[in-house]
Amino acid sequence: MQIAEVCTRDVVACEPDTSIVDVARLMRDHHVGDVIVVERQEGRMVPVGIVTDRDLVIEILAADADPAPLTAADLIGGDLVTVRDTETVYDAIWHMRSRGIRRLPVVDARGSLVGVLTADDVTALLADELTQVARIMPRQVGIEAASRAPLAPR
Numbered sequence: 527m528q529i530a531e532v533c534t535r536d537v538v539a540c541e542p543d544t545s546i547v548d549v550a551r552l553m554r555d556h557h558v559g560d561v562i563v564v565e566r567q568e569g570r571m572v573p574v575g576i577v578t579d580r581d582l583v584i585e586i587l588a589a590d591a592d593p594a595p596l597t598a599a600d601l602i603g604g605d606l607v608t609v610r611d612t613e614t615v616y617d618a619i620w621h622m623r624s625r626g627i628r629r630l631p632v633v634d635a636r637g638s639l640v641g642v643l644t645a646d647d648v649t650a651l652l653a654d655e656l657t658q659v660a661r662i663m664p665r666q667v668g669i670e671a672a673s674r675a676p677l678a679p680r
Contacts, residue, residue, distance in 0.1 A: 530611035533641035542599035570638040573631040575602025
């Protein structure tokens, strides 16, 4: 299954100069645990980072840092890992597992943001798939019973 079929398309995003306080408000107002940081390039939103609720706790609250002067750009660092919307869910699982991340911005062929895939999205998909597999046995027995006449007694 391609990531495009599973990812959340309603993404909360901000620009690098958005204050950390506003990022936190976006999370609260939209009931999300992450905000994708984007730069506008030729009318497209290109992801350059991600700020998570964990970042806010570890980097600001636990460090007793003053959030007032900080922006989203201050909390993003390193190379952002993204996945193409045409990759498979199993590719995304590999990226998550190998890099120890729970959220992946999803981009199209031009690098434009189209969604986000979270470990929760993957878990829900796999749970549904396992439920469907578990339903095979009773269905098989029902089909078999309906297609065969009972044996005559000996």
